[in-house]
Structure formats: C-alpha cells, structure tokens
Amino acid sequence: MSYVDNVLQRVIKLNPAEPEFHQAVKEVLESLEPVIERHPEYEQLGLLERLTEPERQVIFRVPWVDDNGNVQVNRGFRVQFNSAIGPYKGGLRFHPSVNLGIIKFLAFEQIFKNSLTGLPIGGGKGGSDFDPKGKSDGEIMRFCQSFITELYRHIGADTDVPAGDIGVGAREIGYMYGQYKRIRNAYEGVLTGKGLTYGGSLVRKEATGYGLVYFVDEMIKAKGKSFEGSTVVVSGSGNVAIYAVEKAQALGAKVVAMSDSGGYIYDPSGIRLDTIKLIKEVQRKRIYEYTEYHPEAEYHDSFTGIWNIPCDIALPCATQNELDKQAALTLVSNGCFAVGEGANMPSTPEAVEVFLNNGILFSPGKASNAGGVAVSALEMSQNSMRYSWSFEEVDAKLKDIMVNIYRRASEAAREYGHEGNLVVGANIAGFMKVADAMMAQGIV
Ligand code: NDP
Numbered sequence: 326m327s328y329v330d331n332v333l334q335r336v337i338k339l340n341p342a343e344p345e346f347h348q349a350v351k352e353v354l355e356s357l358e359p360v361i362e363r364h365p366e367y368e369q370l371g372l373l374e375r376l377t378e379p380e381r382q383v384i385f386r387v388p389w390v391d392d393n394g395n396v397q398v399n400r401g402f403r404v405q406f407n408s409a410i411g412p413y414k415g416g417l418r419f420h421p422s423v424n425l426g427i428i429k430f431l432a433f434e435q436i437f438k439n440s441l442t443g444l445p446i447g448g449g450k451g452g453s454d455f456d457p458k459g460k461s462d463g464e465i466m467r468f469c470q471s472f473i474t475e476l477y478r479h480i481g482a483d484t485d486v487p488a489g490d491i492g493v494g495a496r497e498i499g500y501m502y503g504q505y506k507r508i509r510n511a512y513e514g515v516l517t518g519k520g521l522t523y524g525g526s527l528v529r530k531e532a533t534g535y536g537l538v539y540f541v542d543e544m545i546k547a548k549g550k551s552f553e554g555s556t557v558v559v560s561g562s563g564n565v566a567i568y569a570v571e572k573a574q575a576l577g578a579k580v581v582a583m584s585d586s587g588g589y590i591y592d593p594s595g596i597r598l599d600t601i602k603l604i605k606e607v608q609r610k611r612i613y614e615y616t617e618y619h620p621e622a623e624y625h626d627s628f629t630g631i632w633n634i635p636c637d638i639a640l641p642c643a644t645q646n647e648l649d650k651q652a653a654l655t656l657v658s659n660g661c662f663a664v665g666e667g668a669n670m671p672s673t674p675e676a677v678e679v680f681l682n683n684g685i686l687f688s689p690g691k692a693s694n695a696g697g698v699a700v701s702a703l704e705m706s707q708n709s710m711r712y713s714w715s716f717e718e719v720d721a722k723l724k725d726i727m728v729n730i731y732r733r734a735s736e737a738a739r740e741y742g743h744e745g746n747l748v749v750g751a752n753i754a755g756f757m758k759v760a761d762a763m764m765a766q767g768i769v
C-alpha cells in the first residue's frame with residue numbers, strides 16, 4: 326500500500342464518523358501523490374501523519390440563558406490544526422449541523438488555503454451547534470459572551486485569531502470582541518471581521534465574494550472568456566454570496582438566481598441586490614420575501630434546484646456538498662463553462678470529477694475563497710501597525726493576492742503533470758510551503 330493510502334486508512338480509523346473530514350483529507354492527500362514520490366523523506370519523518378493530526382482540539386460547554394429564562398447548553402469547538410507558518414487562523418461557524426468532523430474538515434482545508442494566500446497564517450477553525458436563526462439580539466449576545474468566556478484562554482493575537490463563517494458576522498464578532506477585551510483587559514487584534522470603529526479592515530466584509538470573482542475572472546480570462554454579458558447563478562445569500570453577486574454585476578454579468586436553505590429565487594431580468602441586502606442583512610428574513618418586492622421573480626422551495634437554472638458561470642457560495650453529481654451533469658448539459666467555489670467544499674467529489682472530465686474551468690474553494698482570510702490577515706497587519714489602509718489599497722492587495730493564487734495553483738498543476746487541474750495545483754502549492762516549514766522545525 327502506498328504511503329498516502331496508509332495515512333488515509335489511519336485517518337479513517339482514528340476519526341470514525343467524520344465523513345466530511347475524511348472527504349477533505351482524501352482529496353488533498355491523493356493530489357499529493359506526485360510530490361510524495363519526489364520526497365521519500367516525508368514518509369520517514371511522518372510528515373503526512375503529523376499533517377493530518379490537529380495540534381490541538383478544544384471542545385467546551387457553552388451555557389446561556391434564553392429570553393424565557395431557560396438555560397440552554399450548546400457545544401463549542403476550536404480545532405488548532407497547524408501553526409507551521411503562522412498563528413492559527415480561521416473562522417467560527419454557528420449552525421446546528423456543526424460537529425467535530427465538520428470543524429476538522431474546515432480547519433484542515435484552512436491550512437492549505439492560508440498558505441496559498443502567501444501570508445503568515447496557520448490553519449484553524451471553530452464554532453458551535455448554536456442556531457442563531459430566530460434568536461433575539463440579547464440571546465445572541467449572551468451566547469457569544471459565554472462562548473468567548475471559555476475560548477478566550479485558547480486564543481490571542483499571536484496564538485489564534487478567529488473570524489466569521491456561517492452564522493457569524495459583524496454582530497457576533499462585536500459581542501465576542503467586547504467580552505474578550507473585558508476579560509483580558511487588552512485591546513488586541515484577536516478577532517478579524519471587526520467593525521470599522523474598533524479595528525476592522527475596509528473590504529473585509531466584501532473580501533470573500535470579491536476575491537472569488539477576481540479569481541474566477543483570471544481563470545476564465547486565460548480561456549478568452551469574461552463576466553461581461555455572462556449569465557451567472559450564485560447559491561446562498563449570505564456574506565460570500567452577496568458580495569460575489571455585487572462584483573460579478575459590476576463586471577457586467579447578469580446574476581439570475583440566489584438561494585437560502587429554504588429554496589431559491591429565479592429572476593430572469595437580473596437579481597436586484599439592494600433587495601437581497603435589505604432582506605438578508607437588515608431584516609434577517611427568508612429569501613422568498615424577494616417575490617413580494619419583485620412579483621415577476623419565481624420562488625422554488627428546493628435549495629438544490631438552483632443548479633437546474635441554465636448559466637454560463639456557477640458560483641456555489643452556501644455550504645459543503647451542496648452540489649452533487651446530478652447537479653454537475655445538469656450544469657454541463659446546460660452549457661455552463663466555469664464553476665468557482667465560494668463556499669468550503671460545496672461540490673461533492675463526484676461533481677468535481679464531472680467538471681474536470683468535461684473541461685469545465687473549475688476552482689476549488691481553498692483557492693478561490695481565500696480572499697476572506699487574506700483580508701483578515703491584512704486586518705491583523707493593520708492592527709499590529711495601529712494604522713489602516715484605504716478601501717482602494719486593501720482592494721488592490723486583495724486582487725493581487727487572488728491573481729497570485731491562481732498563478733501559483735496553475736504553475737504547480739503544470740509542474741506536476743496536471744495542467745489545468747486547479748484542484749491538484751492548489752493542494753500542491755498550498756502544501757509545499759507548510760511542508761517545508763514543518764521539515765525545518767523538527768519533529769513537532
Ligand atoms: P452566511 O451565514 O453569511 O450565509 C450562509 C448562506 O448559506 C445562507 O444563505 C444560508 O442559508 C446558506 N446555508 C448555510 N448552511 C446551509 C445548509 N446546510 N443548507 C443550505 N443552505 C445553507 O455564511 P457565509 O456566506 O459567510 O459562508 C458561506 C460559505 O462560504 C461557507 O461554506 C463558508 O465556510 C464559506 N466561506 C466563508 C468565508 C467568509 O469570509 N465568511 C470565507 C471563505 C469561505 P440560511 O440563511 O437559510 O441558513
């Protein structure tokens with residue numbers, strides 16, 4: 326059995342009932358086969374065994390009192406996966422589906438994504454099975470305060486710097502930052518995605534969505550295509566989806582569909598993003614409300630049905646495994662030529678295979694959604710300098726970073742005999758820097 330297969334078997338045995346973690350590890354390790362062949366010393370030094378074992382995993386109780394005076398208990402997680410190239414960095418997800426396996430898959434992906442940005446950040450992720458939907462501001466605040474009252478001892482500006490992810494945006498980051506500062510009596514850049522009045526960076530809110538479109542634009546440009554005049558479908562209607570739509574529209578695309586976990590809207594005349602922002606960012610309501618404002622649009626109550634809408638470019642920006650083989654086949658037969666992942670691991674392995682076998686331009690999330698964490702790292706730099714850059718400065722750096730990630734992933738794919746395969750290219754390019762740093766730092 327090959328070294329990679331051995332390590333995969335070990336990961337499955339040691340981490341039972343964590344299918345998303347197995348899926349993420351399998352995809353990365355299988356891409357690394359050609360690298361491992363050139364570096365037999367990795368096996369001798371147990372590099373892949375160490376790479377797939379988190380440095381530290383924290384699981385904790387989060388008790389809080391709801392508006393009716395009842396005590397609620399949730400479970401909190403922080404997986405500090407790899408600090409070879411910098412302090413642990415990665416978001417916090419609040420969603421009822423959160424469990425250890427989900428957080429581990431996200432933290433593992435984050436190692437390579439963060440490396441690809443070229444910035445000095447290690448990989449981590451955390452969150453809770455807390456469901457923010459339908460909760461009052463007071464309940465959200467009490468939950469966030471309880472969560473950070475345990476987590477504060479494990480994080481710090483030079484140790485581990487969390488940020489947002491599903492269910493965690495500026496409001497939650499604000500409550501967590503306030504509680505951290507109160508406990509530690511220190512004004513430090515311990516969280517990113519902060520508000521602009523207390524250390525946040527311009528463009529962080531827009532960064533993942535804008536970065537995704539910058540990346541995809543570069544990828545399709547290489548084949549003589551552009552967003553201008555293209556029909557685009559974007560799943561989700563959260564932070565990533567909204568700003569992907571904003572930038573795609575700015576580049577001349579027509580975005581015709583968006584979704585939430587309840588279903589999708591199809592507006593053939595082009596999605597009115599100000600309505601989506603009002604419903605989602607201000608009112609925190611469901612996407613079907615869109616048809617109240619624009620009765621000519623259709624609402625369908627199947628979330629995954631969105632992939633039946635014909636498009637040139639598909640941007641899955643909601644959640645893991647939201648796009649399966651059947652959806653991929655439908656996209657291909659409808660003439661879609663590019664798929665850019667904004668979410669983490671939104672396409673199933675079978676869907677990715679369909680894209681790669683049909684010559685679809687495909688970018689994996691760890692490459693094309695790295696803009697969010699990249700601007701988070703820029704927020705850390707600004708906090709350290711006690712200085713802030715303008716919107717234009719941060720946006721220019723973001724664009725530069727995304728173009729560089731595309732180039733690095735493409736070059737690695739070519740160098741290792743998989744030209745055009747950005748899955749292999751991103752995994753190899755992300756891995757090399759981490760592997761070099763781990764090899765240099767001894768058996769740790
Ligand atoms: P938000 O919470 O802002 O939005 C999430 C969106 O996805 C909502 O529309 C939500 O619908 C939908 N969604 C979430 N879970 C599910 C589910 N299980 N089934 C169907 N729909 C679902 O999160 P973000 O926009 O921040 O994150 C979206 C994706 O992007 C995630 O995969 C995240 O890990 C990834 N990502 C986020 C980054 C960031 O900077 N925020 C950076 C890089 C990646 P509903 O409201 O109905 O739940």
Ligand code: 2IT
Binds near residue numbers: 438487
């Ligand atoms: O998946 C991700 O890259 C994020 N949720 C953003 C992480 C961050 O630290 O900004």
